[in-house]
Amino acid sequence: MRSTSYRVGFAAAAVAVYVFLLAPIAIVVVAAFNSGEYLRFPPEGFSLRWFSKFLASEPFVRSFWFSLKLASLVTLLSTVAGGMAAFFVVRHARRSRDFLRLLLVAPLQLPAILTGIALLIFFYSVGIGTRGMTGLLIGHTVVSLPYVFLMVSSVLLRFDRTLEEAARSLGASPWVTFRRVTLPLVQGGVVSGALFAFITSFDQFPISLLLVSVGNTTLPIQLFDYLRFSFDPTAAAASTVSIALSVAVVWLIHRLVGLEQVTWGGPR
Amino acid sequence: MARAAELTGPETRRLNRLSPPPALLLVPAGLFLVVFFLVPYLNMVRMSFLTKAPGAAFTHVLTVENYLRVLQDAFYWRVIARTFWLAGLTTLLTLILGYPLAYTIARAGGRRRPLLLMLLLAPLLVGAVVRSYGWMIWLGRVGLINQALRALGWGEAELMYNTLGVLIGLVHVYLPFMALAIASSLEQIPADVELAARSLGASPWRAFWRVTWPLSLPGVFSGAMLVFVLALSAYVIPILLGGNNVLVMPMLIVQMLLDAFHWPLGSAMAMVLFGLASLVLWLYVKAMNRALRWIPR
Numbered sequence: 001m002r003s004t005s006y007r008v009g010f011a012a013a014a015v016a017v018y019v020f021l022l023a024p025i026a027i028v029v030v031a032a033f034n035s036g037e038y039l040r041f042p043p044e045g046f047s048l049r050w051f052s053k054f055l056a057s058e059p060f061v062r063s064f065w066f067s068l069k070l071a072s073l074v075t076l077l078s079t080v081a082g083g084m085a086a087f088f089v090v091r092h093a094r095r096s097r098d099f100l101r102l103l104l105v106a107p108l109q110l111p112a113i114l115t116g117i118a119l120l121i122f123f124y125s126v127g128i129g130t131r132g133m134t135g136l137l138i139g140h141t142v143v144s145l146p147y148v149f150l151m152v153s154s155v156l157l158r159f160d161r162t163l164e165e166a167a168r169s170l171g172a173s174p175w176v177t178f179r180r181v182t183l184p185l186v187q188g189g190v191v192s193g194a195l196f197a198f199i200t201s202f203d204q205f206p207i208s209l210l211l212v213s214v215g216n217t218t219l220p221i222q223l224f225d226y227l228r229f230s231f232d233p234t235a236a237a238a239s240t241v242s243i244a245l246s247v248a249v250v251w252l253i254h255r256l257v258g259l260e261q262v263t264w265g266g267p268r
Numbered sequence: 269m270a271r272a273a274e275l276t277g278p279e280t281r282r283l284n285r286l287s288p289p290p291a292l293l294l295v296p297a298g299l300f301l302v303v304f305f306l307v308p309y310l311n312m313v314r315m316s317f318l319t320k321a322p323g324a325a326f327t328h329v330l331t332v333e334n335y336l337r338v339l340q341d342a343f344y345w346r347v348i349a350r351t352f353w354l355a356g357l358t359t360l361l362t363l364i365l366g367y368p369l370a371y372t373i374a375r376a377g378g379r380r381r382p383l384l385l386m387l388l389l390a391p392l393l394v395g396a397v398v399r400s401y402g403w404m405i406w407l408g409r410v411g412l413i414n415q416a417l418r419a420l421g422w423g424e425a426e427l428m429y430n431t432l433g434v435l436i437g438l439v440h441v442y443l444p445f446m447a448l449a450i451a452s453s454l455e456q457i458p459a460d461v462e463l464a465a466r467s468l469g470a471s472p473w474r475a476f477w478r479v480t481w482p483l484s485l486p487g488v489f490s491g492a493m494l495v496f497v498l499a500l501s502a503y504v505i506p507i508l509l510g511g512n513n514v515l516v517m518p519m520l521i522v523q524m525l526l527d528a529f530h531w532p533l534g535s536a537m538a539m540v541l542f543g544l545a546s547l548v549l550w551l552y553v554k555a556m557n558r559a560l561r562w563i564p565r
Contacts, residue, residue: 006472007375013368020365021391021443024402027412031405039405040415085297092290104297107305111501113518114312115305117538121315121531122308124325138304145297203395205504209522220397227401227508231408239398246393250386259385 025243032236039233054237063222064241067202070133070218074140074201079194081141082148089149090156105146112143116210123211135211136218140201147200148193155189155257188257199249203242316535325531334536344520348541351517352548354431354506355499358438359492362446365439366491370450375459392444396437400508403437404428407509429511437505442498446491453487454480489556493549500545517541 031039035047054060082104089100107115119139123130130136163185167177183190208218217225219242226235253259316334321327338344373384391399406412407427414424427433457480465475503518510516517537524534 006476007371010368010371013365014372017365017369017443018387021440022387024399024406024440025391025394026402027405028398028402038410039412081296081300084293088290088293092293100294100298103301103306107301110309111497111542113501113503113522114538114542115308117521117525117534118308118312119304120525121535122304122311125311125315142301142305145300149297199393203393205396206501209503210526220395223401224397224504224508227397227404231404235401236405239401242398243394246395247390249393250390254382254386259382259389 028236028239029243031233032240034233037232050233050237051240053234054241057234059217059222060219060226060234060238063217063219064238066133066216067219070136070140071198071201073133073137074144075194075198077137077141078145078148078197079190082145082193082197083152083190085145086149086152086156090153104149107143108146111206112204113206113210115139115142116207119207120210130211130213131216132213133216135213136208136216139207139211140204143204143207144197144200147196148190151193151196151257152186152189155186159185192253192257195249195252199246202245312535313539315531316539318532320530320532325529334533335540337533338537338540344537344540347515347517347520348544350515351500351541352544354434354438354514354516355496355502357435358442358499359446359496361435361439362443362495363488363492366443366446367450367488369443369447370454370487373447374451374454388444388447391440396441396502396504397508399441400437400505403433403440403509407433407436428509429513431510431514433509434506434514437509438499438502441502441505442495445498446495449491449494450484450487453484453490457483485560489560493552497545497549500541 027039030043032050033046033048034043035049036044085100085104089097089104093100116139119135119142120130123135128134159182164177164181167181168174172180203220204218205220205224208221209224212218212221219238223235223238223242226238250259315326317330317332318326319329319331319333369388373381373388376384404411408414409424409428411427413427417423417425427436461483462475462479465479466472470478501518502516503522506514506516506519518541521534521537521541524530524537528534
């Protein structure tokens, strides 16, 4: 149809852009399963040797577990604090509402590297330093908490409060109402927020760069240090693990609340 | 909120009085962000006015010396100019590539849409280090593109460790942000508006340029602002895809803090970069508001 000619043009351009977006990610996965030292066409054959090299590499494995532990703690902290804050801002705040919203999403508006610098200087100024996991835990939570806040808020804004009212009038205690009515209804938002917090921490680079210390290295930092001197596909295997986690998170959010929530209603 | 209060029966109100004040809900997040976000930023501003001491990171002597050192050095101005130029070019390219993508997503039917969104969000959630590595495999000296060029007998191209490589990486990382911003704006335009223009005799292109494009400008403007700020602060990509050949401000700032251990100067450099960025954004918002006034609402 003539009337949609530019739409066809747009769709063709969109396909090309998708290829551009996915090309570097797909090639990392291909390189990880390829048996050769570097990728050439045609690929030399399927192999898991880079994954076994990854598993045998002490720095990679250690940083992987460290990142996993760190991201889990960050998820716990930011989900509890961010979720509670969302309840307050949506349901109870009145005049302070706009200010609070601004404060709670501010860490997303400012460049993470600047936040990392500010925290590094702050930790040394007050004498905490950056040894151990504490600094990283705090830094990651600062940038993960806003995602939980945004996603739980967006669910709460559409929440029908008469349901809680019904439970209460039928004799349920506030706690039972919260556990049996409120929580199941906001669950999707909370879990999506938690997943976003997890991946934000697991993939975090700029803040980690400034706050890591010897013996406490995260996977992205370890990968970065490795790539500055070597290209071998052990890095591809490590990257593939991280890609798999990201894809799993996107898929879970899609199943739990739908991706539209994240994109139009939520952050940004 | 008022409606919710009306729905609250007397029994609930009595129980509410017995439960702890709701403000306690805000305490953990509020306290956390004030102590570990607001205070550190203020502390950094203060740091930029302190003096470096031999053997220590700083002493409490106030000075504007750090700012003068940055502002009077032509080297820093060249790096600042490059940083802004790269961020501006990235913004423009993500707009050109992101618009058709956003349009296709916003107009996609029920079933296809989640898939298109998933393909956009998955790269967004993959870390910048991994994505840079992916580009190294394509663009490197022994990378796939150069292998293909050699096989065709066309020699070799320098695709990485230069401005081109950095630009490709930056556009790749920030494109999803732009596409999402534009798509959320396109979402709100009813498809009928364009059809109305068509039925009144406008050609498809004319209907697009006179109706859809102006109505999508809020998304374009907010996407551009976001991408510009993010691209200004990019660090990983210029290092991994630029080698040490493309020097940008965040690299110098991190070097000053971590290697030279000069916190006052590093803080002042950060303040100068983001002060200039705020100035650019302020001018941009003013121009944007003027432009948006012409859009019928």
